[in-house]
Structures are given as structure tokens and as C-alpha cells.
Amino acid sequence: MNKGAWALVLIMMLHRDPAVWGEHAEDFDPDRFEPKAVRGRPPHAFKPFGTGARACIGRQFALHEATLVLGLLLRRYDFRADPDYRLRVSERLTLMPSGLALHLARRSPATRAAAPVSG
Numbered sequence: 001m002n003k004g005a006w007a008l009v010l011i012m013m014l015h016r017d018p019a020v021w022g023e024h025a026e027d028f029d030p031d032r033f034e035p036k037a038v039r040g041r042p043p044h045a046f047k048p049f050g051t052g053a054r055a056c057i058g059r060q061f062a063l064h065e066a067t068l069v070l071g072l073l074l075r076r077y078d079f080r081a082d083p084d085y086r087l088r089v090s091e092r093l094t095l096m097p098s099g100l101a102l103h104l105a106r107r108s109p110a111t112r113a114a115a116p117v118s119g
């Protein structure tokens with residue numbers, strides 16, 4: 001590339017590159033974000049908040065908010081999705097599952113003991 005040339009990174013492609021994520025790059029696999037797996041990847045392979053001068057300014061806020069809200073909800077409720085739901089991706093400002101509804105059931109001491117939330 002020439003100095004000063006433009007490069008456009010297609011983040012959706014970057015996050016599905018089999019050279020980085022393996023042949024099952026499309027699968028939902030939260031274990032990809034275990035610290036050991038993260039350390040084994042090139043540092044710029046995951047860019048959910050964009051990159052460079054125009055990257056997301058809400059990143060730290062969003063990460064704190066998500067951790068807080070998920071922590072509060074998962075402590076109190078079990079989440080259940082319709083087992084017949086099949087993923088349809090809706091593309092808006094961000095990608096989101098279209099038509100996915102989660103049913104919340106209040107956790108009791110018994111269900112909490114069966115599936116404790118760590119941390």
C-alpha cells in the first residue's frame with residue numbers, strides 16, 4: 001500500500017475470518033472469549049467498537065453498563081428462549097436477533113443452588 005492510502009476494514013468479515021476464528025467461525029461460542037483464547041489471537045482480530053480516530057466513544061460506558069445490567073438480571077432471573085427460534089439477523093445501527101423474545105423466570109434459592117452464578 002502507498003503511504004496515506006485508504007483501507008476500509010469490513011468488521012463483519014474480520015469477525016468471521018476462518019484464518020483467525022477457525023473453520024466454525026460462524027458458530028456461537030462464548031469460550032472464544034476465555035482469557036487464554038483471547039491471548040492466542042492477533043490483538044486486532046476483534047473490533048466490535050470500531051478502530052482508530054472514529055472508534056466508538058461509548059465503549060467503556062457500554063461495557064460497564066452491560067456488565068452491571070447482566071449481573072443484576074442474571075442474579076434474579078433465569079432466561080429462556082423459545083427452543084424453536086431460528087436466528088434471523090436484523091441489521092440496524094448494530095446487528096441484532098430479529099423476533100427473539102426471552103422469558104424470564106424468577107430465580108429461587110433452589111434454582112440458584114442448581115446453577116450458581118460465579119463471581
Ligand code: HEM
Nearest residue numbers: 048049050051052053054055056057058059061062063094
Ligand atoms: C455494545 C454497545 C456499542 C457498540 C457495539 C458500539 C459500536 C460502535 C461502532 C462499531 C462504531 C463505529 C466506529 C467506526 O466508525 O469505526 C461506533 C461509533 C460511535 N459510538 Fe458506539 N457502540 C456501542 C455503544 C455506544 C454508546 C453507549 C455510546 C454513547 C454513550 C456510543 C457512542 C458512539 C458514537 C458517538 C460514535 C461515533 C464516533 C465518531 O464517529 O467519532 N456507542 N460505535
